[in-house]
Amino acid sequence: MTQAHILGVDLGSTKISVSLWTSFGKKLKEQRFLTLEGGWQPNLSEIIQISKTYSQGQEIQCVGVSAGGPVDLTHGRLIDVPNSKGWQNAPIVKVLEEALTVPVKIENDANACTLAEWQFGAGKESNHLAFLTFSTGIGAGLILDGDLYRGARNLAGEIGHQIIVPDGAPCGCGKRGCLEAYASGQGIERQLNELREQDPTWPQTAKQLVEEAQSGSQRAVDLLKDVAHYLAQGIANLVFMLDIDRVILGTIAVGAGDLIFDPLKDRLQALLWPELYEGLSVVPAELGPELGDTSAFCVARIDN
Ligand SMILES: [Zn+2]
CATH class of the missing domain: 3.30.420.40 (ATPase, nucleotide binding domain)
Known part of the structure; x- marks a missing residue:
């Protein structure tokens, strides 16, 4: 039986990290890249590509996205990302869910980091x-x-x-x-x-x-x-x-x-x-x- 894994996406203003985890919180893989020019589209494409290489032979159960700047939780999109052109209203959750066919959750990075320090730090x-x-x-x-x-x-x-x-x-x-x-x-x-x-x-x-x-x-x-x-x-x-x-x-x-x-x-x-x-x-x-x-x-x- 394959064990379900969790995908993490850390969306920073200058770099993005995509990591693969066991459901118990052990990190198995990580890949980082510098945020690409051209707004959210090329960056989400890159995230999806990395995620698909991770998912070969592994079942991904769900995805968590930690995003810089305020997040519209109702629509799963960014409201505004200071100093980053082309990210306003980026429909992160919709695009990732359609491409990866698993549930995607998003949270602003201050809240996400708080959860991490609370649970693990x-x-x-x-x-x-x-x-x-x-x-x-x-x-x-x-x-x-x-x-x-x-x-x-x-x-x-x-x-x-x-x-x-x-x-x-x-x-x-x-x-x-x-x-x-x-x-x-x-x-x-x-x-x-x-x-x-x-x-x-x-x-x-x-x-x-x-x-x-x-x-x-x-x-x-x-x-x-x-x-x-x-x-x-x-x-x-x-x-x-x-x-x-x-x-x-x-x-x-x-x-x-x-x-x-x-x-x-x-x-x-x-x-x-x-x-x-x-x-x-x-x-x-x-x-x-x-x-x-x-x-x-x-x-x-x-x-x-
Ligand atoms: Zn102020």
Whole structure:
């Protein structure tokens, strides 16, 4: 008897990964390619071609797609993919289901990554958690009462756009004072740009800032501390609102380690009620380069 397998598709803005899994979560194959020019059609054709090579001799039971940007779950299509021409309203689910003749599920990548960290990474043993992407922007997924929470418009978790400084710095979303304008890759770069007007020796990117701090530069350590304090404000709001007991932080926090986590925890302790702070663990994401493929696998297993 052939064992049924699961196909995962991780649709990033610059690269796409197609992976094959056992139903128990063991990855058997993966293939990546750089996103092709020309919108969704050539990319879905490539995904279908790879999937068909996987399905020779293997029965594929279902497909999970983790997609960057907001997703129209009713119609199984992308709403908009920032910086990617030709992907708007891409009918991902319809095209893949017709070509592969198996059920296809889709979820935005923040939610998909949250499922992955919850089931396989830093979120195990918690049923009330938030995962914050903390890379170029800051998005989040929420597990509440042991279930993925999407909200009325499937926009839950846009915590990067909670306003933490009224009339503050401009955000990429068009509003002002959002958390993302202070505590994200873009937000850090905005602050570095301002600092470089006075002192051109400041670095340009968040990654360079972290490296400078790791080499002992006090000014870099202090700027990361400011970033951590903004982040703490945003996380404290979440904890007061939702009574979550775990917060998992992605990319920049994973790279910066204690340079972010130490000032973040100190600030959270100051901001939160003791009963909320004591039961709260704030931890780095664990899945690293496996996060994308694992998130697509988890989407395939969503049962609602
Ligand atoms: Zn914003």
